[in-house]
Amino acid sequence: MIIGVIGGESSSMDEERVAYEVGHEIARRGHALICGGRHGIMREACRGAREAGGHTIGILPGEDVSDMNEFVEFPIVTGLGHARNTIIPRTADAVVAIGGRYGTLSEIAFALIAGKPIAGLSTWQLVAPGGEAPPVIPFDSPAEAIDYCERAAAPGGNHVHRAH
Amino acid sequence: MIIGVIGGESSSMDEERVAYEVGHEIARRGHALICGGRHGIMREACRGAREAGGHTIGILPGEDVSDMNEFVEFPIVTGLGHARNTIIPRTADAVVAIGGRYGTLSEIAFALIAGKPIAGLSTWQLVAPGGEAPPVIPFDSPAEAIDYCERAAAPGGNHVHRAH
Amino acid sequence: MIIGVIGGESSSMDEERVAYEVGHEIARRGHALICGGRHGIMREACRGAREAGGHTIGILPGEDVSDMNEFVEFPIVTGLGHARNTIIPRTADAVVAIGGRYGTLSEIAFALIAGKPIAGLSTWQLVAPGGEAPPVIPFDSPAEAIDYCERAAAPGGNHVHRAH
């Protein structure tokens, strides 16, 4: 599977520790990680995944790789600005949202549009106009969040064909 | 000014009546209206604006004009799917959110990213990770919502140079 | 109809004079003009159209209106960088290419993808791998180029519903 990690550049040390664990857990279980490729939450998640031997993909907003973190293995340079936020939940089989500000909110919205499972770790709380809460499921630990992603993702989703 | 109207295709009759009034009020005050160009809220807002003699712009997701409503004066055909949701709040000087589902949520997120004023009429309620509510200001009537848009928009924003 | 004008920011005085005439002719015949909204060819085409009383739409690459020319009536702010080049030929019923560099080449390619008629005024010459030349039809004057656009565009294309 490819699991998305969404979260901001301005993040607390607690959030960054959680992001590292999420990335580590994703890779330890044999999944690839996709994120926005920048700093804060994104950097720590990539670092965790790389230190567990996994693959990391960064969907960058700018026109070159100058703003990516050093733990992105495959930088995808979009030049699309914030519109690149549509690509991460569209590509991932499931996403983990950690904290986050408005960019993360847009990625949650696109994950809902794409019907992808969303595990939340201290992230946005949303109430739709009719009073209903959309399926952003809160969890207390990275392991539980990844358990949910594995359980809820469509079988045979955007799976990674592994070379090695 | 250009004022954005965001809201879904599946809408109640009450929401559509509100959308018509919002569109009418936007045009009556001499502003142009921008929206997603499709049906439901978008169609009624465009109808209201056209019947008050105003200009309407529809930012369409598909590859042609087949899915637009008949009250769009200037259809912009993006072929970008849901990524076109970034363009409406980026272009508008202020936006009015009416009801709405996940697409509307993504447009609210992009309006927050772009720092545009957002007036809400029975729309999403949001609480950020830290407990703070982002500036989606609720109003009871179309007129009050447009009052807020006019008051809060940056002076000399994306103003329309009028031919006539 | 909506007619697209594609061409660069670095343009000769001859090209700019042609662009002005193209814009003027588009508006004089009752069509709206769409272009990239910036300077050089785009500015002169918009100026021509506005001075003939027509509507002009500018599809801007940046995140605000700071880089648009003053003859754009409806600025569409995409924040998509060069990817906005897909929108102009997709929206237009036909395009006129004037001179141009790589950005114009990308817009010609997207007009070919979208199957839109392309009139060329001193623009790119292209030979496909098999030796065939794609339908970029060269003309000597703005009037002939617009004649071709009117003749070759799909009937009832992205027509403009006029308010006044």
Next chain:
Amino acid sequence: MIIGVIGGESSSMDEERVAYEVGHEIARRGHALICGGRHGIMREACRGAREAGGHTIGILPGEDVSDMNEFVEFPIVTGLGHARNTIIPRTADAVVAIGGRYGTLSEIAFALIAGKPIAGLSTWQLVAPGGEAPPVIPFDSPAEAIDYCERAAAPGGNHVHRAH
């Protein structure tokens, strides 16, 4: 490095044989391959790269992975339609163009905009308005084309940080 392969879905057997060799050569030299992820040229290039043990990235136009070829290791699902053509040359350190129709022409244009080296194998011939030919360098063999990509790419470009 990441090397892009651009070319169409409708391709001759000769072109597909060339595409396979290009993909194989890219991977044999330790580079990752990026392409549009679909069939024809894209499929054969991915097959060549995978059979030489390399990584392959497919930038897909649709909203899911249903249209990708089975040799894409990392599918990036954009939902952007043809606008995804901007991402491949933006991400690649250099591109190889093989045959191709209008989509390939748009990718050549974006590679020129991004200033990336372009090696051509029986691809488009272009003459700019001023009479100048843009730097799409023709080669006779896959090995020569990749030699050129390695030589001409910016040092320390979008290099791949390898885990293993």
